[in-house]
Amino acid sequence: MIQELADRAVVGGVADEPDRPVVVFDHVSLAFDDKVILKDVSFTLLSGRTKIILGASGAGKSITLKILLGLLKPDSGAVWVNGQRTDELAEEDMMEVRANLGMVFQEGALFDSLTVRENVGYRLYEETDMPLDDVDRRVEEVLGFVGLAEFAERMPSALSGGQRRRVAIARAMAAKPQILLYDEATTGLDPMTAMTVDDEIIKLRDIEEVSSILVTHQLRDAFYIATHAAVRQGNGDVRIVPADREKERESEFLMLRDGLIIFEGDAETLRRSKDEYLKTFLS
Amino acid sequence: MIALIEDWLKRASLDVQEYVRLLGATARGMVTQPIYRHDIIEQFDAIGVASLTVVLLTGFFTGAVLALQSGLTLDQFGARPVVGRLVSASMIKELGPVLTGLMLSGRVGSGIAAELGSMVVTDQISALRALGTDPIRKLVVPRVLAGVLMAPVLTVVSDFVGIVGGWIVARYQLQVATGLYWSSIWQALYMQDIWMGLIKPFVLGFVIVTIACHVGLRTTGGTQGVGKSTTEAVVAGSVGVIAVDFFVTRVLISLMY
Numbered sequence: 001m002i003q004e005l006a007d008r009a010v011v012g013g014v015a016d017e018p019d020r021p022v023v024v025f026d027h028v029s030l031a032f033d034d035k036v037i038l039k040d041v042s043f044t045l046l047s048g049r050t051k052i053i054l055g056a057s058g059a060g061k062s063i064t065l066k067i068l069l070g071l072l073k074p075d076s077g078a079v080w081v082n083g084q085r086t087d088e089l090a091e092e093d094m095m096e097v098r099a100n101l102g103m104v105f106q107e108g109a110l111f112d113s114l115t116v117r118e119n120v121g122y123r124l125y126e127e128t129d130m131p132l133d134d135v136d137r138r139v140e141e142v143l144g145f146v147g148l149a150e151f152a153e154r155m156p157s158a159l160s161g162g163q164r165r166r167v168a169i170a171r172a173m174a175a176k177p178q179i180l181l182y183d184e185a186t187t188g189l190d191p192m193t194a195m196t197v198d199d200e201i202i203k204l205r206d207i208e209e210v211s212s213i214l215v216t217h218q219l220r221d222a223f224y225i226a227t228h229a230a231v232r233q234g235n236g237d238v239r240i241v242p243a244d245r246e247k248e249r250e251s252e253f254l255m256l257r258d259g260l261i262i263f264e265g266d267a268e269t270l271r272r273s274k275d276e277y278l279k280t281f282l283s
Numbered sequence: 284m285i286a287l288i289e290d291w292l293k294r295a296s297l298d299v300q301e302y303v304r305l306l307g308a309t310a311r312g313m314v315t316q317p318i319y320r321h322d323i324i325e326q327f328d329a330i331g332v333a334s335l336t337v338v339l340l341t342g343f344f345t346g347a348v349l350a351l352q353s354g355l356t357l358d359q360f361g362a363r364p365v366v367g368r369l370v371s372a373s374m375i376k377e378l379g380p381v382l383t384g385l386m387l388s389g390r391v392g393s394g395i396a397a398e399l400g401s402m403v404v405t406d407q408i409s410a411l412r413a414l415g416t417d418p419i420r421k422l423v424v425p426r427v428l429a430g431v432l433m434a435p436v437l438t439v440v441s442d443f444v445g446i447v448g449g450w451i452v453a454r455y456q457l458q459v460a461t462g463l464y465w466s467s468i469w470q471a472l473y474m475q476d477i478w479m480g481l482i483k484p485f486v487l488g489f490v491i492v493t494i495a496c497h498v499g500l501r502t503t504g505g506t507q508g509v510g511k512s513t514t515e516a517v518v519a520g521s522v523g524v525i526a527v528d529f530f531v532t533r534v535l536i537s538l539m540y
Contacts, residue, residue: 066409069409069412069413070412071409071412071413091412091417092417095415095417098412098413098414098415099415101413102413103410103413105406105409105410105413106406107405107406109405109406109407109409109410110407110410111407111410112401112405112407122414122416123414123415126319126414126416126421127317127414127415127416171414
């Protein structure tokens with residue numbers, strides 16, 4: 001099944017084809033010495049969909065993203081990104097794959113020595129031949145998208161926690177990747193600030209049609225993202241509204257426990273689960 | 284006990300292996316694209332120009348105290364007029380390169396280890412890779428180039444101000460005539476000494492910066508780990524300077540004298 005999906009991703013090849021698998025994890029395992037981090041993990045992310053990975057600390061959530069990004073190599077199994085098998089690629093070859101991936105790290109991981117503008121436009125300034133005027137325009141566009149246009153010349157140290165996360169989102173989306181990865185994007189933020197970050201994630205998914213994988217243990221944020229949708233109104237403004245049942249199904253939850261997948265399904269199925277561990281986790 | 288030794292040996296071998304891999308990747312990064320020119324210029328300023336004050340002060344006072352101390356000893360043999368020869372030979376062949384190396388290890392080595400270590404523990408290195416940048420090319424190559432090329436320049440500056448410091452003491456404390464001081468330096472200066480004084484800092488600059496980059500990039504354990512890496516970079520860099528100086532001196536003596 002997984003192999004078929006990977007093949008479809010290769011054959012499909014068109015970035016905006018709906019329901020095309022953009023990420024495939026096929027029986028991926030990883031251990032550090034005797035400690036098993038991921039054990040036979042398989043899942044698929046379809047184009048334009050959201051996968052929310054839940055789990056307690058140390059369950060292997062962030063490692064999953066690092067493997068996907070090629071920052072770590074699995075011990076066994078295969079990983080496909082946009083139809084390309086990445087677990088066997090050398091670091092230089094991964095750079096091409098990463099051009100289609102954006103990552104929002106825990107705490108933002110903004111470059112301290114660069115301004116917000118330089119952080120957001122980093123990939124475009126440093127790794128592409130795009131004219132500087134075009135880069136500046138794109139930076140202003142994405143900073144406007146996350147509502148931080150007036151902060152362009154500030155240093156990251158002069159920003160609040162929530163603003164740093166939103167700058168990190170702007171940096172991840174600046175080069176228009178097809179897939180965005182969020183590693184605990186709202187952890188440590190107060191509920192109001194976390195909701196503004198959640199809204200940005202929803203807007204990116206529904207307005208920019210970016211496929212995303214979210215790693216979190218913040219249940220409130222996970223369910224908010226899964227059960228809300230962004231809609232553009234007649235005057236061009238974007239509103240966040242409760243999602244209908246069909247839209248809800250586009251966000252899938254995946255629960256990890258000690259490196260194993262113990263649940264995969266939508267928000268409603270997760271809520272109705274009778275599994276004791278899941279019930280405890282959700283309570 | 285045997286298990287402990289075995290464990291230590293394994294970790295040491297892994298460390299050496301990682302260091303050699305870093306050197307290989309750095310060498311590749313120097314001769315292949317992309318090259319981050321802006322970062323290279325920035326590092327020349329950060330490592331070279333910004334270290335000028337500490338090198339000037341160290342060189343000056345070392346030359347001055349050398350003249351002061353050797354003046355006392357030379358007096359016993361009635362050889363006070365050759366104090367310039369002693370100061371210049373010591374500064375150019377040994378003290379200039381080694382003291383500049385030690386100063387760079389303290390100022391530059393600690394800075395590099397702390398900066399790279401902080402970037403590791405705050406995921407900035409991972410972010411660089413995620414954004415399509417090779418951290419070795421972006422961070423290590425510019426620092427190594429700046430370290431290797433600026434260490435000799437700083438050493439020459441240190442040698443010169445050291446000799447000037449020695450002259451001030453010789454002239455005003457030891458009452459040695461200015462002409463005598465400078466002519467004794469000129470007469471005793473051999474080409475081999477100059478070569479030795481110039482070759483050493485290239486090697487020392489390389490050792491200091493590569494050790495600091497290696498230690499910084501393998502930092503673990505949050506802010507505490509950054510502190511540990513910084514100390515380790517200074518200690519390993521300083522010991523490296525003294526040890527490498529001995530071996531390079533040994534090789535150069537056998538080749539040139």
